[in-house]
Amino acid sequence: LRQIKADAEDFGLMTHDPGFNNTSSCRSSITYIDGDAGILRYRGYPIEQLADSSSYLETAYLILNGELPTKPQLDAWVHEITHRTMVHENIKKLMDGFHFDAHPMGMLISTLSAMSTFYPQAKNIKDPAMRRLQIARLIAKVPTISAYAYRKRMGLPYVYPDNSLSYTGNFLKMMFQRADPYIPDPIMEKALDVLFVLHADHEQNCGTNAMRSVGSSNVDPYSAMAGAAAALYGPLHGGANEQVLRMLQEIGSASNVADYIRRVKNREVLLMGFGHRVYKNYDPRAAIVKQLAYDVFEVVGRNPMIDIALELEKIALEDDYFVSRKLYPNVDFYTGIIYQAMKFPVDMFPVLFAIPRTVGWLAQWDEMHNDKETSIARPRQIYTGYDARDFVPVEKRG
Ligand code: ACO
Secondary structure (H helix, E strand, O other): OHHHOOOOOOOOOOOOOHHHOOOOOOOOOOEEEEOOOOEEEEOOEEHHHHHHHOOHHHHHHHHHHOOOOOHHHHHHHHHHHHOOOOOOHHHHHHHHOOOOOOOHHHHHHHHHHHHHHHOHHHHOOOOHHHHHHHHHHHHHHHHHHHHHHHHHHHOOOOOOOOOOOOHHHHHHHHHHOOOOOOOOOHHHHHHHHHHHHHOOOOOOOHHHHHHHHHHOOOOOHHHHHHHHHHHHHOOOOOOHHHHHHHHHHHHOOHHHHHHHHHHHHOOOOOOOOEOOOOOOOOOHHHHHHHHHHHHHHHHHOOOOHHHHHHHHHHHHHHOHHHHHOOOOEOOHHHHHHHHHHOOOOHHHHHHHHHHHHHHHHHHHHHHHHHOOOOOOOOOOOOOOOOOOOOOOOHHHOO
16 A cells, blocks of 8 residues: 555555454454354354364364364374473462452453463463473463352362363363362363353454454563453453343343333443344354353253243344344353352353363464564554644743
8 A cells, every 4th residue: 555655745555443343453364254154164164063072182282283183183182281280389378469349350351461470481472382382381270260269259278179070160160160079060071161162252352353453562461361362351342241141130021121121222221242243143153052041040040030031032032123223142142151050159150261262362363473474553544633733831831
């Protein structure tokens, strides 16, 4: 574009695209989405097949490396992750310093950025082996930090990782172990693993865009991931699952749904968990999560919130307001109901999104640093302020 500038004062051609609706920020071979058809694939594999037949750590390997692992590769990868789960003892002291009612997502974001000070060699981002080491560390340690954040919030002692358990089994134990030995329920362990597969990556969403944008300054991955996690925390992004449950609690019963829909149509409130920047069809992840809810209910009993959610979906999908705007349930619509049934407190919901998204952020960050096209993210603007004017001393200002 610089080559078509008429003179030095000419901007050349510049697009104005707030929210990047029509802007591609990178080339990526990780995740494919067709929002109109409701298709999501990681490295070419449909999300439905991965949710059905893969595991989170296997999917993480696929996302990072581009191919499914052989059995020895998978074993080595699982061993590496499950033997990097411990965090430095001073992380516990850092956790202790938070206010008693600190939000776990705030604690996670802060701890991620603090971790850059524990691994100063991570700033060597030009070294692919060094990048891979930090990626393994982060995938292994984020569940530990997340569980610590929960235990701090609850005033409970921290539980050390148990490397004999699966990725999700260990996380459940670090979260929920009390005085007795804790054996994770295999259905819960599997359900959480499927939810983690579904959340592993989603191309250039707000959090991933933040990861690439912050990372494009060549900062270390811990600092970049703190930025990505902060973006995810917002109620329009990963914070939506928390907002969905608060909305269902506010509605209270299926008989109040019609009135809530009326308020949505009056633009007083949003229908949280509905709508998506890319999907203009049913989010394929939402369909899997909805089914998964019933597996979890078989173990823990039916969550009454599901009836309100089903009624909301039924009314919305028949209403022209939602149909004409192509507003369908997104992944967050049913996940909160499952997390609540699993006994996760509501403010842990965005954390449960951040844990599996760790691999997506890091794979995209790694891909960016392997891409010769990458340059620092630095958009332009359309200036709407004053022309040049002279400074007025304070005593002369009216
Ligand atoms: N409830 C009511 N109306 C909605 C909703 C909603 N959840 N989402 C969009 N709309 C309406 C808008 O008001 C707009 O209507 P208009 O054209 O009459 O003004 C129209 O649908 C188009 O909406 P946009 O805001 O242009 O859609 P956009 O793609 O920018 O926003 C977003 C997507 C942010 C996800 C939005 O749908 C939303 O706020 N949803 C609720 C929050 C949510 O569930 N977020 C999770 C997203 S998934 C994820 O992050 C994992």
